[in-house]
Each structure stands twice: as structure tokens, then as C-alpha cells.
Amino acid sequence: MKPATYTALSDWLYARLGLSLGHDKAYLVESRVAPVLRRHGIASMDVLGAQLRRGLPEDVAREICGAMTANESAFFRDIRPYAHFARVALPALLRARAGTRRLRIWNAAAGGGQEAYSIAMLLHEARAALEGWAVEIVATDIGDEVLRRAREGVYTHFEIQRGLPARLMVRHFIRQEDRWQASPELRAAIRFGAFNLMHDPRPLGVFDAVFCRYALVQLEAASREAISGRIAQILAGDGFLYLGEGEVARPALFAPVPGEKGIFTHAPRVPGGVAPSLRP
Amino acid sequence: MVIDDSRVIRMVVRRILEAMGLAVVDAADGYTGLIACREAMPDLVVLDWNMPVMDGGGFLAELRASPGGEGVPVIVCSSHNDPARIAAALEAGANEYVMKPFDADILHGKLAQLGIFR
Known part of the structure; x- marks a missing residue:
């Protein structure tokens, strides 16, 4: 070249x-x-x-x-964010949204799909509490080929074993020779679509949790700040932002969750968050 | 405790676990492994399924019935990738399952899931 x-x-x-x-x-x-x-x-x-x-x-x-x-990824990467989501964020959101019984989650850099499928499996585990709820997982990425693969949900012998508990693997994936495909039910739980993080995300609507893990680390500071700002616009006032461990959201807009790495809520008393009552 | 009739697999798993700072003992069949466990219960067992003398299923049943063996985390590590076989191993009391071949990252991930290594 x-x-x-x-x-x-x-x-x-x-x-x-x-x-x-x-x-x-x-x-x-x-x-x-x-x-x-x-x-x-x-x-x-x-x-x-x-x-x-x-x-x-x-x-x-x-x-x-x-x-x-495209990133190397794994199911339930780093584990802790998913444990936080299941044990802290989800119960809090279930209480806060008991009136609307609506939950929206955005996986903002879906990559190979492992993150979105991990979220879908966690929500499946909580299905009894979510009975009668409208739950939406929106998974976006920029590349058509990446999205095609994520939507297809087919993983190699090695990929399927990275981070995915065997119990969930046999429940949610179907073996095809030496590859494993996400079950039709799991795939149907996620809406995949193309989106560039450099664009305005507000047309996607307001979300209760945003997973945008290890996408910012590749970018220079100004872009990271800009994307943080855009996420702040679509994250519900009491929502949770999950970045990669070591990634930091714009401090003026987001406050780290104490004791956790890469998990944030809106910074207190700073405009930018969208109150749940303003949800479309 | 690594129990596998393949010397190569025992060596590979030993290297991975030792690199994580764990002390490793091993056995070439379920019966020898069970005797060793009863003498000194390990914090983790990585267990092959098809073995001579006593297979993985036999070992697991005996371990779970042994004093102190009820709660020891067991990762079955087998070349079987049939979902029904995997589900049966979990049903029989295995905490996790690794399909051979595998690499260090996969084993690390399983240990992290079990809270043994972070």
C-alpha cells in the first residue's frame, strides 16, 4: 500500500x-x-x-x-458487568418500571453478537419476573457483514466456549457439526440493525441500559467524549451504562458506580439525562 | 486435581493451572483420583469423562457422596460435544463442562464463572 x-x-x-x-x-x-x-x-x-x-x-x-x-469478544465478557446487571440494575429497573412494564436495552457495538445474546440469556433467566413485560434488546453495529454474522448467531467450537456457561450453551444453542447456532427463540429476542456511533442515536429512542463495551477504547479522546454525550441523551435518567473495564464515560455526564469498573449512571444534577416520564 | 487418562491433557491442564498460581496434583483414572481426593479434598477437579477403572460419571457420584466432596467445583473436560451428554454431566453434578480441544482462555473463563479465578 x-x-x-x-x-x-x-x-x-x-x-x-x-x-x-x-x-x-x-x-x-x-x-x-x-x-x-x-x-x-x-x-x-x-x-x-x-x-x-x-x-x-x-x-x-x-x-x-x-x-x-470488529473486536475479539466473548459471552459474558468480564462477568462482573453482567452480574451487576442481573443483581442490581435489573431489580431496580423492574421496580422503577412497574407502571409501564417496558424495558429497553441497547447493545451499541454488537460485534459478533455475543454481548447481545448474553443479555438475552440473562433476561430469559429473569423471565418469571418479566412476565407480561415488553422487553426490547436493540443490537447495533456499523458493518453489514458483522451484523449478518451476529444475526445468524453461529459460533465455532472455541467461540462458543468463551465465557458461556455450559448450562446456557445447551439450553440456548443448537449444535450443527462443530458449530453452534443460537436458538430461533434467542435470536428472535434481539433486534439487530446498522448504526454508526458517530451519528445521533435519538431516533433509536430511550434506553434503560446501554452496553457499549470496548468500542470507545479504539477511538481518540474527542470521539469518545462525543459518543459519551450522545449516549447520555438516550439513557433514561435512572438507567445504567456499561462500558469496557478501564473505559471511562465523560465525567461531567456520568458517575462511576462505586466498586465497579466501567459501569456508570448519570452524574447527579447535570442536564442530559432523559427522565423515565419523558420516554416516547 | 486433574483426572485424565491422557498424559498430554494432564500436562496441558497442569501448565494452565500452574500458570494461574494453583498447585496441581493429577491422576490417570477416576479411582486413583477419588482415593487422592478422600485423602486431601482439592479446591477444584478437572475431570475427563471416558477413563479406565472408574469413569468420570462414577467418580462424580462417589465424590459427591464423600464427606467434604459435595461442594467441590468439578469441570468435566471431554471430547464429547453432544448436548445431551453435556446436559447429563451437568445433571450428574458437574459444575461446568469444557469440550476438547480447548485453550487456556476457555479454562480461565470457566474458573472465573465458578469464582475460582478472576
């Missing part, structure tokens, strides 16, 4: 995703983007660079974004 192509691609990724690559990530970009080029018959990175200057077809653009933001 010519240096000019790398520069053009870096600039484009920054504008589109807020992704800050630095000068030494040519190998990373090539290795991640190569499968997209093969799928679309684009001969080389430099040919892609030329297309970039003329304007990329949207499907190619989205696949490149998906490839560049």
Missing part, C-alpha cells in the same frame, strides 16, 4: 468512525480490509484508495468500517 493510500484511508476512517490509527498501522488495516476487497473484487489497497477519492459505494464503506471496528 502506498503511503498516500494509507493516509487517505486513515483520514477517511477518522472522519467516518473517529478512529485514530497513527502512522504505523498499515499492516493492521491491510489484514482487516483484505477480505472486504476480495468479496468486492477490488484488486488492491491502492485501487481502493483511488475509489476512496471518487467516493466508495456505501456497502463497501460499511464493510470496511465493520472490519476495522
Whole structure:
């Protein structure tokens, strides 16, 4: 890849995703983007660079974004956030929403789908308490290919074993030779869709919990701050934000939950949160 | 306690657990493992299912009936990936199940789920 192509691609990724690559990530970009080029018959990175200057077809653009933001993931990654959600957030939200009996959760960087399926399995465990409730899990990511895989919910022998308790694996997944697919019921519990975190999330509505784990860590500070600000706009006033361990939400808007890593609520007395009564 | 008739698997699991700071003893069949457990009950058992002398199911039943063995976390580690077999092992008293082949991350994850390692 010519240096000019790398520069053009870096600039484009920054504008589109807020992704800050630095000068030494040519190998990373090539290795991640190569499968997209093969799928679309684009001969080389430099040919892609030329297309970039003329304007990329949207499907190619989205696949490149998906490839560049894809993360290694696991079911119930880090465990603690999910334990907090099940033991603290969910009971609190069940009490607070007893009037509307409506619960909305946003998985804002769905990746391979493990996070969304983990949330769906937790809610299935709580199904007795959620009887008669309207529960919605919205899982978004930027790339079509990433979303297709997440929606399909098929995992390899190794992927299915990362973080997923065997009890839940045999209950919610169906073995197909050496792969495992999420059951139709589990897949039906999640609404997958395309969304770029750089855009205004308010059309998605208000959410009671947002899982946006390990998406911000790849971005430079200004983008992280901007995304924090956007999440604050759609998180209910008493909602919970789950970031990756070590990721920090904008301190003016969010307060960390004491004793937890990467879990936040709205900062007290700061405008930005949406009161539950204002829910659409 | 690692119980597996494969010397290679015992060595692999031992290395993973020792790298986590755990002290490891092992046995090549369920019966030998059971005797060792009754002498000094371990904090964790990683258990193969198909073994000579006493298989995983036999070991598990005896362990659960032994004083102090009721609550010891047991991770079955087997090449069987049939959901019914996995469910049966869990029903028989296993706390977790790992399908072979596996890697260190998978075993770490299972230990984290059981609260043994974080």
C-alpha cells in the first residue's frame, strides 16, 4: 500500500468512525480490509484508495468500517458487568418500571453478537419476573457483514466456549457439526440493525441500559467524549451504562458506580439525562 | 486435581493451572483420583469423562457422596460435544463442562464463572 493510500484511508476512517490509527498501522488495516476487497473484487489497497477519492459505494464503506471496528469478544465478557446487571440494575429497573412494564436495552457495538445474546440469556433467566413485560434488546453495529454474522448467531467450537456457561450453551444453542447456532427463540429476542456511533442515536429512542463495551477504547479522546454525550441523551435518567473495564464515560455526564469498573449512571444534577416520564 | 487418562491433557491442564498460581496434583483414572481426593479434598477437579477403572460419571457420584466432596467445583473436560451428554454431566453434578480441544482462555473463563479465578 502506498503511503498516500494509507493516509487517505486513515483520514477517511477518522472522519467516518473517529478512529485514530497513527502512522504505523498499515499492516493492521491491510489484514482487516483484505477480505472486504476480495468479496468486492477490488484488486488492491491502492485501487481502493483511488475509489476512496471518487467516493466508495456505501456497502463497501460499511464493510470496511465493520472490519476495522470488529473486536475479539466473548459471552459474558468480564462477568462482573453482567452480574451487576442481573443483581442490581435489573431489580431496580423492574421496580422503577412497574407502571409501564417496558424495558429497553441497547447493545451499541454488537460485534459478533455475543454481548447481545448474553443479555438475552440473562433476561430469559429473569423471565418469571418479566412476565407480561415488553422487553426490547436493540443490537447495533456499523458493518453489514458483522451484523449478518451476529444475526445468524453461529459460533465455532472455541467461540462458543468463551465465557458461556455450559448450562446456557445447551439450553440456548443448537449444535450443527462443530458449530453452534443460537436458538430461533434467542435470536428472535434481539433486534439487530446498522448504526454508526458517530451519528445521533435519538431516533433509536430511550434506553434503560446501554452496553457499549470496548468500542470507545479504539477511538481518540474527542470521539469518545462525543459518543459519551450522545449516549447520555438516550439513557433514561435512572438507567445504567456499561462500558469496557478501564473505559471511562465523560465525567461531567456520568458517575462511576462505586466498586465497579466501567459501569456508570448519570452524574447527579447535570442536564442530559432523559427522565423515565419523558420516554416516547 | 486433574483426572485424565491422557498424559498430554494432564500436562496441558497442569501448565494452565500452574500458570494461574494453583498447585496441581493429577491422576490417570477416576479411582486413583477419588482415593487422592478422600485423602486431601482439592479446591477444584478437572475431570475427563471416558477413563479406565472408574469413569468420570462414577467418580462424580462417589465424590459427591464423600464427606467434604459435595461442594467441590468439578469441570468435566471431554471430547464429547453432544448436548445431551453435556446436559447429563451437568445433571450428574458437574459444575461446568469444557469440550476438547480447548485453550487456556476457555479454562480461565470457566474458573472465573465458578469464582475460582478472576
